Amino acid sequence: MDHWWVVCVITTMVLLAPIIILGRKRRLRTKAGNRTHLPLGTLGWPFIGETLEFISCAYTARPESFMDKRRVKYGKVFKSHIFGSPTIVSTDAEVSRFVLQSDAKVFVPSYPRSLTELMGKSSILLINGSLQRRVHGLIGAFFKSPSLKTQITQDMQKYVQESMESWEDDQLVYLQDQTKNIAFQILVKALISLDPGEEMEFLKHQFQEFIAGLMSLPINLPGTRLYKSLKAKKRMVKLVHKIIQERRTNNMARAPRDVLDxxxxxxxxxxxxxxxxxxxxxxxxxxxxxxxxxxxLAVKFLSDCPLALQHLMEENMKLKRRKHELEEPLCWGDYMSLTFTQNVITETLRMGNIIIGIMRKAMKDVNIKGYMIPKGWCVFTYFRSVHLDEQLYEEPYKFNPWRWQETDMGTSNFTPFGGGQRLCPGLDLARLETCIFLHHFVTQFSWEAEEDSIVNFPTVRMKRRMPIRVKRRWDPPFPSASL
Incomplete structure (x- = not known):
């Protein structure tokens, strides 16, 4: 699989070579005065730049080694040439914050061609200006609404319990598969109110076909990965269109129950x-x-840190007993009150770097902290290097949830969900869902994790899907108060 990806990149570069040559000449025609302000660095080989070395490092246990090597040589901001474009790479928190906070007059999203074709021009990831702000604001406000948080809490508890009830002692559970099944159903319910059933299974199957093409060769011919993914998206669009038409036909005046409403x-x-x-x-x-x-990843890191696991389990058992004594169901506020559990999630976000960074294209010449970013160049703000910077975090490669007792999350040093106008609107729900899952998991099961490793490219995931052998802790002395 790794070799296949390298072949894909080389093929793509060859196919795009004429375009890259012309584009490179145009982009590098900057004024002599501006050229002196470009960050240090190298554009690498003709056509392919430094893409192959970047990908080679990305498949290792420390993908940031590509950045670390250049940070030592050139500084925290340097120039490179990756994925077919001259690029300014930022591992500087302040520079990255400036890019994230800038509007579409300065920077616009820049993604691989296969991704833009699959997303479509109207995707919230690609649209700019007032339309992007409008859609993002509407979705963000709903995701923060008490009614949705109540619904998500109830649904998440239900789906988690249904999934875990089928687990037997000494059973090998592939945790990444289980969490995907739960989280996908929850989000689809919040988006279009689709319940488990035939349509959900159809959507899940088509979506897996769709997402497989996000980082593929940009060739839309029968039999190619991109072609198959585009076909899958068309089938999903047809289903969503049907739901939209049903709602427009009914035209019922009601409080919104999902994002589509x-x-x-x-x-x-x-x-x-x-x-x-x-x-x-x-x-x-x-x-x-x-x-x-x-x-x-939270379970992975907890498995490797028994002290943190014990602390988290005690906190969650204490809450479970208290809610049972009060004869009250668990609610959103209860989960968010689990301070150490939230610190575990925060530390997982820092170390896991599920979103390693974002890419933007400069719409004009931009000066940041003395660095020149020429118009037409890409900027790659690499969050992972910031989150693992030993100058910002003591022992950055050590899983230490206790560090967040004194560390402020609201700084430019911590950006797991991006920032600015494109800050992920579902960040609170991601935390809530993870907290609910951890609560039910650690209060019901102990486990032994089998050998596995984290793959960081093209997306972060567990190589063997996190196999664990589970065992129920005991039959609870009281019925679950959360259902």
Missing amino acids: VLLNDASEQLTDDLLSDNMIDLMIPGEDSVPVLMT
Whole structure:
């Protein structure tokens, strides 16, 4: 698989060589005065730049080694040439914050061609200006609403319990598969109110086909990965279109029960059915990718740190007993009150770096902290290097949830969900879902984790899907108060 990816990259570079040559000449025609302000660095080999070395490092246990080597030589901000474009790489927290906070007049999203084709021009990841702010604001406000948090809490508890009830003592459970199944159902319910059943299974199958093409060769011919993924998206769009038409036909005045209702209730003519369908599908990605991986990595790191696991289990057992004595169900506020559990999630985000960084394209010449970013160049803000910087975090490669008792999360040194106008709108829900999963998992089971390793490219995941052998702790002396 790793060799296949390298072959894909080389093939892509060869196919794009004429475009790259012309684009490179145009972009490098900067004024002599500006050229002197470019960060130090090298553009690497003709056509392919430093892409192969970047990918080679990305598959190792320490993908940031590509950045570390250049940081020592050139500084925290340097120039390179990766994925077909001259690029300014930032491992400097302040520079990255400036890029994240800038609007579309300065920087716009820049993604591989296969991803942009699959997402579509109306995707929230690609649109800019007032439309992006409108869609992002509507979704973000709903994700923060008490009604959704109540619904998510109830649904998450239900799906987690249903999944865990089938686990037998000494059973080998592939945790990454289990968390994907749970998180995907939760997010789809929040987006379009689809319950488990035939349509959910159809959507899940098509979505897996769709997401497989996000980092593929940009060739849309029958039989190619991109072609298959685009076909899968069309089938999903058809299903979402049907749901949209049913709601427009019913035209029921009611409080929004999901994200689709929120967007349908908006009076803006810009929110077309195609835009709604594309974004409902794009917003499912965290349910298949980032949130399940967050849950899985939390268990991985806890497995390697018995002291943290013991502390977390005691905190959660204390809450479970207290809610039983009060004869009250667990609610959103209860989960968010689990201070150490939240610190475990925060430390998992820092070390796991599920989103390693973002790429933007400069719309004009930009000066940041004395560095020149020429118009047309890409900027790669590499979060992983910041999160693992020993100048910012003591023993950065050590899983230490206790560090967050005194460390402020609201700084530019910690950006696991991005920042600025494109800050992930579902960040609170990701934390909530992970907290609920950990609570039920650690209060019901002990486990032994089999040997596994983290793969960091093209997305973060466990190589063997995190196999664990579970054992129920005991039959609880009281019925679950959370259901």
